[in-house]
Amino acid sequence: MIRFILNGREIEVEVPPHWTLLRLLRERLELKGTKEGCGIGECGACTVLLDGMPVNSCLVLAPKVEGRRVETIEGIGNKESLHPLQKSFIEFGAVQCGFCTPGVLMSAKSLLERNPHPTREEIKEAISGNLCRCTGYQQIIEAIEAVVNHLKRETI
Amino acid sequence: MNLPQFEFIQPRSVEETCDLLKKHGEEATLLAGGTALIVYLRYRLKKPKVVIGLKGLTGLNYLSQQKEGLTIGSMVTLETLERSPMIFHGYPPLNSAIQQIAVPPVRNQATLGGNICLENRCIFYNQSEFWRKTQGPCLRLGGGVCYAVEKGKRCQAVYSGDLAPLLIALNAKVKILSAQRERTLPLADFFTGRGEKPNILNQDELLTEIQIPLTEPGVGYAYEKLRVREGMEFPMAGVAVRIKRGENGTIEQIKIVLGAVGTAPIEVTKASDLLVGQKFDDKILEEFSNQAMEAARPVGNQIMNSEYRRKMVGVLTKRALRRAWAMTEKRESS
Ligand SMILES: Cc1cc2nc3c(=O)[nH]c(=O)nc-3n(C[C@H](O)[C@H](O)[C@H](O)COP(=O)(O)OP(=O)(O)OC[C@H]3O[C@@H](n4cnc5c(N)ncnc54)[C@H](O)[C@@H]3O)c2cc1C
Ligand code: FES
Ligand code: FES
Numbered sequence: 001m002i003r004f005i006l007n008g009r010e011i012e013v014e015v016p017p018h019w020t021l022l023r024l025l026r027e028r029l030e031l032k033g034t035k036e037g038c039g040i041g042e043c044g045a046c047t048v049l050l051d052g053m054p055v056n057s058c059l060v061l062a063p064k065v066e067g068r069r070v071e072t073i074e075g076i077g078n079k080e081s082l083h084p085l086q087k088s089f090i091e092f093g094a095v096q097c098g099f100c101t102p103g104v105l106m107s108a109k110s111l112l113e114r115n116p117h118p119t120r121e122e123i124k125e126a127i128s129g130n131l132c133r134c135t136g137y138q139q140i141i142e143a144i145e146a147v148v149n150h151l152k153r154e155t156i
Numbered sequence: 157m158n159l160p161q162f163e164f165i166q167p168r169s170v171e172e173t174c175d176l177l178k179k180h181g182e183e184a185t186l187l188a189g190g191t192a193l194i195v196y197l198r199y200r201l202k203k204p205k206v207v208i209g210l211k212g213l214t215g216l217n218y219l220s221q222q223k224e225g226l227t228i229g230s231m232v233t234l235e236t237l238e239r240s241p242m243i244f245h246g247y248p249p250l251n252s253a254i255q256q257i258a259v260p261p262v263r264n265q266a267t268l269g270g271n272i273c274l275e276n277r278c279i280f281y282n283q284s285e286f287w288r289k290t291q292g293p294c295l296r297l298g299g300g301v302c303y304a305v306e307k308g309k310r311c312q313a314v315y316s317g318d319l320a321p322l323l324i325a326l327n328a329k330v331k332i333l334s335a336q337r338e339r340t341l342p343l344a345d346f347f348t349g350r351g352e353k354p355n356i357l358n359q360d361e362l363l364t365e366i367q368i369p370l371t372e373p374g375v376g377y378a379y380e381k382l383r384v385r386e387g388m389e390f391p392m393a394g395v396a397v398r399i400k401r402g403e404n405g406t407i408e409q410i411k412i413v414l415g416a417v418g419t420a421p422i423e424v425t426k427a428s429d430l431l432v433g434q435k436f437d438d439k440i441l442e443e444f445s446n447q448a449m450e451a452a453r454p455v456g457n458q459i460m461n462s463e464y465r466r467k468m469v470g471v472l473t474k475r476a477l478r479r480a481w482a483m484t485e486k487r488e489s490s
Binding site (some may be wrong): 010017018019020023039040041042044047053055056058059060061063064107125126127128142156 | 166207
């Protein structure tokens with residue numbers, strides 16, 4: 001039995017020791033927003049936040065999240081109230097097949113929380129672990145930049 | 157593809173870890189960040205009954221600057237090192253080498269100890285069990301031949317850790333602990349050169365600390381890495397250098413260490429015989445570069461062919477030396 005905070009709520013769940021966090025999320029908790037691409041840390045489709053930092057959930061053993069804070073794509077917004085990054089992704093056409101999108105959004109969200117005014121280079125670095133085979137990244141970067149610029153305006 | 161079944165134990169202290177290692181022997185494997193180990197498990201390259209998670213060993217999570225130099229606990233993550241002002245300001249080339257490893261989500265989990273203790277890699281070995289079945293086991297998996305070279309009688313898997321070459325160039329030491337004893341040795345002596353068993357750790361031992369001596373005035377160092385794309389990539393070749401400036405722009409000491417072009421980091425020993433008292437110029441750069449190329453042992457089992465990688469070792473050596481030399485100049489004037 002492990003206990004941790006999932007998307008702001010404390011949960012307790014039985015999990016075999018050899019399960020990854022990704023498998024726990026998808027197969028036991030039915031949170032299918034987090035995707036499995038490669039299973040070996042190379043694609044970033046499985047990116048979630050662990051104590052606010054992006055990690056590849058396919059490389060994290062589930063028992064390791066005991067007592068920690070996990071955030072998945074299901075926690076950042078919903079159909080009624082999308083996260084600003086989600087809105088911006090739609091607006092800029094940063095979603096095509098959508099397989100990489102949850103992972104990219106988690107990386108981007110973590111970046112903006114730690115660094116609200118990143119440069120374009122910092123944005124690229126932050127999403128460098130997320131492979132996208134559709135968009136060519138340009139729209140993704142622009143969508144994130146748009147949110148950054150919006151944040152900038154708000155703070156002035 | 158799921159992981160094989162195992163028991164997962166998370167000890168709270170180093171002593172408890174040593175006891176567990178002793179008790180479970182060959183059946184146990186250590187998991188630090190897990191960014192390499194989980195992949196070995198998924199590919200069934202390791203089939204432990206017990207996995208010992210080290211994350212709870214907060215006693216191995218430290219970074220401190222003393223008068224002898226830097227000491228780093230083996231469980232410090234690459235992300236922590238990357239963000240450390242101590243390393244950013246005090247050891248900028250180390251900071252840049254760390255930033256070139258994998259990608260941020262991996263570095264958030266990956267540890268320094270795990271990086272040094274990486275298993276050697278080979279495209280015939282680091283594959284799924286299914287893929288490997290199509291050709292039968294290689295030497296390392298109990299078969300009779302190494303596929304990396306024709307009729308290979310020796311495992312040619314490549315040591316591909318990015319940090320060991322640079323740390324060896326800096327004369328780093330490592331501390332190793334077991335239930336019976338503690339030993340400290342130069343990182344250079346940590347590696348065996350055997351593809352199937354790259355380091356000297358015994359089954360009951362654990363790497364606990366990395367010590368990086370203070371660099372004296374007049375010393376510069378650098379790491380250059382060859383890879384296919386800029387992120388997420390193990391080195392196809394790596395060159396680390398450390399150089400000390402003497403009187404009148406002469407070279408007083410030099411050390412060149414190659415990574416990912418052999419079964420262990422390779423020190424280009426000839427380099428140090430060549431030079432003492434020589435001026436730093438294009439001619440000497442050419443000689444160092446030739447010696448580095450000669451010392452490299454790239455096998456053609458990677459995406460870039462071995463001749464190209466050997467040539468690039470020469471190019472990277474020059475680049476690294478130029479940068480390291482520029483660093484000695486900066487340090488002298490400051
Ligand atoms: C997509 C991707 C890209 C990568 N790119 C790079 C790269 O560019 N350069 C690079 O160097 N690495 C790379 N790696 C490999 C790996 O992520 C790093 O080397 C990392 O630092 C390993 O640390 P870890 O804590 O995750 O090790 P783990 O996976 O936990 O362990 C690695 C090995 O070391 C052993 N071990 C760990 N800690 C100890 C200890 N304290 N004492 C004794 N044995 C120990 C384990 O048993 C295991 O065999 C990459 C990995 C991925 C998934
Ligand atoms: S599924 Fe985890 S990185 Fe690809
Ligand atoms: S939108 Fe298809 S992979 Fe990124």
